[in-house]
Amino acid sequence: MTLFLEQLLNGMQLGVTLFLLAAGLTLIFGIMGVINLAHGSIYMIGAYAGTYVAATTGSFLLGIPAGLAAAALTGIAVEFLVVRQLYDRDHLDQVLATFGLILIFNQAITMIFGRQPLFVGLPEALSGSVELLPGLFYPLYRLAIIAVGLLVAVGLYLLINRTRVGMLVRAGSTNREMVRALGVDIRLLYTAVFALGALLAGLAGYMAGPILAVQVGMGEQILITTFVVVVIGGVGSVKGAFYASLLLGVTDTALRAYLPGLLRQVMVGPEADALGAGISSMGIYLLMAIVLLIRPKGLFAGST
């Protein structure tokens, strides 16, 4: 039972990390109609900038503003210099341009930091484990990630549903032309949304730093999964991205943890392990296929 709860927490932690990335991606895709493959690179830049500052100064807290600022500024620069030219072009052009950005960012990071992964330790205050239930020890840092992810989710909910900016964002994702016709500076709004998305990606990257290896190409690994989240949740829906991230995180973790064991009941050990690993790595894509069969526009596509 404690093992199951621990796996559930692991799933949630993966889920909220995905959410931080997917929220930005779905906003950018839903509101501006831009497919931004470079979102993963911004995640990487946030991780590198934050981790570098944290490793140099020895302070985990100082890394936070550094990572966030680097990611947001990169986001603004990307929007201003590249994506802005592409709003009226078709998706293929956007994919090509942002794919080019991935290559450029990866190479630039390699030139600045080299190929060796960066290292930063856990912040001292968060390095231990806590006993949540008798016998259930869980690393404090992972709990902190879950907490930050949920806080961001609440914050985004309030921002989008309770503020004027949020109203414009919602309006923009429903009917872009009408918002423009009403005299709203849509270009400024676009830049702001892009920067916000980049900021969240940078946050996800920096928080992943002490757990994962901060290395070139780390963004592409998670980008595909993030796109799956966006598609399952419904393009443009932050609420959808939230539920889809958690669903995906928990499903993925549960398949990894339990499928080989279940298969071992019906077949020989090594084959069950290999087949289980195979199916669990397909799991999220199967989930996406099933969701799309039932709801072709995603779980929460109502808002668009």
Add this chain to the structure above:
Amino acid sequence: MLKSLLSSAVAATLCTSAALAADPVKIGMITTLSGPAGYLGQDIRDGFQLAIDLEGGKLGDVPVEVLVEDDALKPGSGRQIADRFLNDEGVKLFTGIVFSNVAGATVPEILDAGAIFVSPNAGPSEFAGKGCHKNYFVLSWLTDTMQGSAGRNASDLGYKNAFVLAPNYQAGKDAITGFKRYFDGEIAGEIYTRLDQTDFAAEMAQIKAANPDVVFQFQPGGLGIAFLRQYQQAGLLGSIPMVIAEPSMDHAILKAVGDAAEGLNVSGAWNVDLDNDTNRAFVASFEEAYGRAPTMYAAQGYDTALAIASALKETGGDVDDTEAFRAAMLATGFDTTRGSFSFGKNQHPVQDWYAMQVVRDDAGKLALKTRKQLMAAHGDPFAADCDL
């Protein structure tokens, strides 16, 4: 008619002799330089280049030209690069491949074209047994044996049951098969992770639940760093010991992992502190040339260059006569950074294996220290199936 024939014959002769005198031997290096595992290819390239630079642009007194291309860890691009090298550049001698999945797609292409491949790292088991080939040489190790050495180490350290993890791809499966081959105890659990997986929280929970004597894991490159740090963060490092083979704890990973690595039991065929002349010279000149400590990949790249140098010296730079090249290679008239080295029947290494441990040196820095010899002049179990 006769005149033009004559003149073209003369021209052809001139060309050939001019080629012999001036054209360097082209060596096609297909290696992984980008992505998280890029440092592996980088070290192989730098180690290889170091041997050439020390000889002033030559290998075995023969001028060489190294063409380096990045396969980005994609079997398809490895194959395309091989095609281009073979057809457009006329390359006859290949090296560089890091990963066995790239080798699996690329090496047959090279061998079918009658060219030679000398592997500085990749050693898939399917090319060591029935699939062995007279123009295919491996200077590194088989994944099976390398990871198996960790199994021998675990038994040597007295552990009775082990939990094993590796990514779900060819080398991962070879690793677990190898570990089981050399480990005398029981397997408490077996997990195949995803090759693109960087978060191992679910696996940590399973290890904790199984509570084995020892954990064996094979996660190459950046994955290994993530795994070790999460192992420490999950509080397992103090409670369940771990054995790993050197690819999971090379000198670059050691630097990145930091304190989480202290005390780990490692096994492998090469270490910076191996006491032989070639190794001492290599480590010193590598550090001087590149300003960083060499990894095992750099040593293997260097050894590959030394082996090629000895063969080129013997054949006078002729790579078209593959039989002569092969005879020169198999004579192993070269020293390696690993000390004793010879080729088995399948043209894979027969070498010594060592148990090492991560300890603090006198300056308080973490270093990989060779503890004892685990296996002497050890070949691999696949050689018996090879018909060479």
